[in-house]
Amino acid sequence: MSLPFLIGEQMTGGYGRGADILHVCTIAVDEGQIAVIVGPNGAGKSTAMKAVFGMLNLREGSVRLDGEDITHLSPQDRVAKGMAFVPQTSNIFTSMTVEENLEMGAFLRRDDIRGTMAQVYDLFPILKEKRRQAAGELSGGQRQQVAVGRALMTRPRVLMLDEPTAGVSPIVMDELFDRIIEVARSGISILMVEQNARQALAIADKGYVLVQGANAFTDTGKALLADPEVRQSFLGG
Known part of the structure; x- marks a missing residue:
């Protein structure tokens, strides 16, 4: 096995x-x-x-x-x-925009992150629509999408x-x-x-x-x- x-x-x-x-x-x-x-x-x-x-x-x-x-x-x-871990609470930066949250997920990377960002926006279209909005203003479900999206930015x-x-x-x-x-x-x-x-x-x-x-x-x-x-x-x- x-x-x-x-x-x-x-x-x-x-x-x-x-x-x-x-x-x-x-x-x-x-x-x-x-x-x-x-x-x-x-x-x-x-x-x-x-x-x-x-x-x-x-x-x-x-x-x-x-x-x-x-x-x-x-x-x-x-x-x-x-490995990427998304905790249950306190899993986003509320004062940052959606896009800034996603960028934070890629902090270890030294390559071009735009392709991964596009994949996250394809997966969660609402995030693309609200990418300039502060993450703290989103609904609970949208915040979870930001948290998952940020984790996915680590590839x-x-x-x-x-x-x-x-x-x-x-x-x-x-x-x-x-x-x-x-x-x-x-x-x-x-x-x-x-x-x-x-x-x-x-x-x-x-x-x-x-x-x-x-x-x-x-x-x-x-x-x-x-x-x-x-x-x-x-x-x-």
């Missing part, structure tokens, strides 16, 4: 010197696929993704990207390796999204999920934490259900949606 493109394997750890939040937790995503992490509040979903991005110390386990051990790299070094190989549809309307959620599918089809791997579990699993190639920082169920999104125990316990029957 070939190794996943990105894997956080048997991760145990927490923040600082605090108690472990993750317990032998494994999260992985294949190239150009969508992996979704779901579970109840306090299950360690965002912590698992932050661990993969290097934002907490692992006491056990490892993280590998395209076969390379990156367990001890800083988040900044992981960005340089092709990532893996895009990590923490609750991308939090606080947006169902229509905006569906639209964001459609764009996420488009990004994955372009060959970028997507690792996503999502509260809207049923809708997220519907677009997922792989799904992880976490409970108390450990893997409870792992399967394809389709199989998890069909699993009676998963449906009963985590999807409202």
Whole structure:
């Protein structure tokens, strides 16, 4: 079997010197696929993704990207390796324009960014329309598009999204999920934490259900949606 493109394997750890939040937790995503992490509040979903991005110390386990051990790299070094992370909140510069936000996403690049900017505007046409507007004046859904667009400006190989549809309307959620599918089809791997579990699993190639920082169920999104125990316990029957 070939190794996943990105894997956080048997991760145990927490923040600082605090108690472990993750317990032998494994999260992985294949190239150009969508992996979704779901579970109840306090299950360690965002912590698992932050661990993969290097934002907490692992006491056990490892993280590998395209076969390379990156367990001890800083988040900044992981960005340089092709990882992009969009946090749930405080994920845009509100006083800057939409276009300035996108330009900030390309701060590590030394090449011409106009082609990538055009791709982001193709993906999110509303951003092109509002490119001269302060990002703080946008709606919640539009702000999320700016945050995702800025991450895409790094030309990532893996895009990590923490609750991308939090606080947006169902229509905006569906639209964001459609764009996420488009990004994955372009060959970028997507690792996503999502509260809207049923809708997220519907677009997922792989799904992880976490409970108390450990893997409870792992399967394809389709199989998890069909699993009676998963449906009963985590999807409202």
